[in-house]
Every structure is written in C-alpha cells, then in structure tokens.
Amino acid sequence: MARIVILTGAGISAESGIRTFRASDGLWEEHRIEEVATPEGFARDPVLVQRFYNARRAAAAAAQPNAAHLALAELEADGRHQVLVVTQNVDDLHERAGTQNLIHMHGTLTGALCAACGHRWPAPQEMSAKDPCPACSKPATRPDIVWFGEMPYRMEEIWPALRRADLFVSIGTSGNVYPAAGFVADAMHAGVPTLELNLEPSTGTRMFDEARHGPATQVVPAWVREMLAQG
Incomplete structure (x- = not known):
C-alpha cells in the first residue's frame, strides 16, 4: 500500500x-x-x-466539488493506497466530495x-x-x-507524513506561500518521488520529478485513473 x-x-x-x-x-x-x-x-x-x-x-x-475533488475522494475510497490530503484551501469542497483523511493547514x-x-x-x-x-x-x-504571520495548523503531523511518503503530489498551487511551498524540497531531500499537477508551471516546477500541466478537472482525474489502473 x-x-x-x-x-x-x-x-x-x-x-x-x-x-x-x-x-x-x-x-x-x-x-x-x-x-x-x-x-x-x-x-x-x-x-x-x-x-x-x-x-x-x-x-x-x-460552490460544488468538481471532478478533481471527486477523483481524489475516489482514490482514497479505493483503499489500495493510504491517502492524506493536505489543503491550503479554506473551503469544504474536499469534505463534500467525500475525502476523509484531510488536513486544513490554513483553517x-x-x-x-x-x-x-x-x-x-x-x-x-x-x-x-x-x-x-x-x-x-x-x-x-x-x-x-490562518492569516499571514500566523503558524499553519497541524504542521507537526504534516512534516512526518511527508517525509515517510511513497509519493508527494502537489495540485493547483503556485508554490509562492510557505511553508507549503517548501514541501517539494523536503520530500526531495527525503527521497520521496514528487509530481506536480497544475494549470501552469509553478515557481518550483523544476524541483519535481514529473510535472503535468492543464486544468485540474482534466489532469487530476487522468492521474487518478492511472493510479487505480496500476492497483
């Protein structure tokens, strides 16, 4: 798993x-x-x-959850992978899509x-x-x-999970706001494979092992389909 x-x-x-x-x-x-x-x-x-x-x-x-939110919930529900979603977003679209193992680092x-x-x-x-x-x-x-100048929530859980992961995926983030912008470097130093799924190259695209660019409702479901096909 x-x-x-x-x-x-x-x-x-x-x-x-x-x-x-x-x-x-x-x-x-x-x-x-x-x-x-x-x-x-x-x-x-x-x-x-x-x-x-x-x-x-x-x-x-x-607002309503879109195909990207639903695809991530499907990946978690499949049960063959241990999925943790860490979101910078303050909306509840992940929850309403069905994701359960979720951390709202910005509240x-x-x-x-x-x-x-x-x-x-x-x-x-x-x-x-x-x-x-x-x-x-x-x-x-x-x-x-969590406002600018305040400490994001549950970092004491996020960093260990990131460093022991088998894959780190960044979706729909510019790579400009820390500490989340540093996740890819931390994963890289821990030897964790990394993938970016974003509308366009982020600030840290060059640090990812692989990057796929396009609308989230296209690239995220496509990646999830690949993961589910691999088993």
Whole structure:
C-alpha cells in the first residue's frame, strides 16, 4: 500500500467558481491582502474582515466539488493506497466530495475561533466580531483561518507524513506561500518521488520529478485513473 501525500491549493477549487487567493495585481476580491488576511488588519477593522469572510463563506457554500475533488475522494475510497490530503484551501469542497483523511493547514471558513481564549466552534453563515464566545463570552469572534504571520495548523503531523511518503503530489498551487511551498524540497531531500499537477508551471516546477500541466478537472482525474489502473 503506497502512502501518498497530496497538497492542494486554490487551483483545484478555481473550476468550482472560487477565485484564487492572490491575483496578479496583489488584490483579493478587490481588497489588499493586508486588510483582510492578517491579524493586524483584523485589529484595525474587524467589521471589514468579518464582512469579507461572510462573503467568502457564502461563495464557498454555493460552490460544488468538481471532478478533481471527486477523483481524489475516489482514490482514497479505493483503499489500495493510504491517502492524506493536505489543503491550503479554506473551503469544504474536499469534505463534500467525500475525502476523509484531510488536513486544513490554513483553517476553514466553516469554523469560528475566539481570539481571546482559543475556543473553536462551527461558524454560522454570518459572523460578527461582537459575537460572544460560547466558552468565555468575550466578544472576540474571528474566522478560524490562518492569516499571514500566523503558524499553519497541524504542521507537526504534516512534516512526518511527508517525509515517510511513497509519493508527494502537489495540485493547483503556485508554490509562492510557505511553508507549503517548501514541501517539494523536503520530500526531495527525503527521497520521496514528487509530481506536480497544475494549470501552469509553478515557481518550483523544476524541483519535481514529473510535472503535468492543464486544468485540474482534466489532469487530476487522468492521474487518478492511472493510479487505480496500476492497483
């Protein structure tokens, strides 16, 4: 049974209608990243940040898993490989496609977090910074999202899994955001074979043993079909 670690980024959800995180003009949904995706931005204008993520939550809820999400769920469900999906995405399309062994390293729109005590709970569709925490009652509610300058979740699980994998696959990620951008180098140094599946060459394409480029809904199902055919 091969151990496969799969990293997914915004490119796998783009064909479901969810805009990629960082546009060429440095804006995300017409906002500067610093305004809506940093602790400092939240401290300056929590109303703006909550409004921004309420809109993102609604957009994610309206989206549907595409053929790439479904193919990865099929690979896991087949049972002949041990599959771990590590996603940079904050949508829940992997879950809704059926993937079960999943790590959201950047958090999720479906979660709420208390900035005061660290308590977590399911996010309502509309959140406000004034919402009281169910645990400590302080009005310090924020999205359970890893912002720039914060440590991604569950890295203590991700690094060991990556280093003992039999294959590392990167799907739909630009290779610009660390620590995920360093996964291919870490896998390479551990002697793990690597594959990139991306719309176009990423920043680190040259580091992969193999790269296939095209829309995620095409290249991911094609690769999964090959894996299932091999047994």
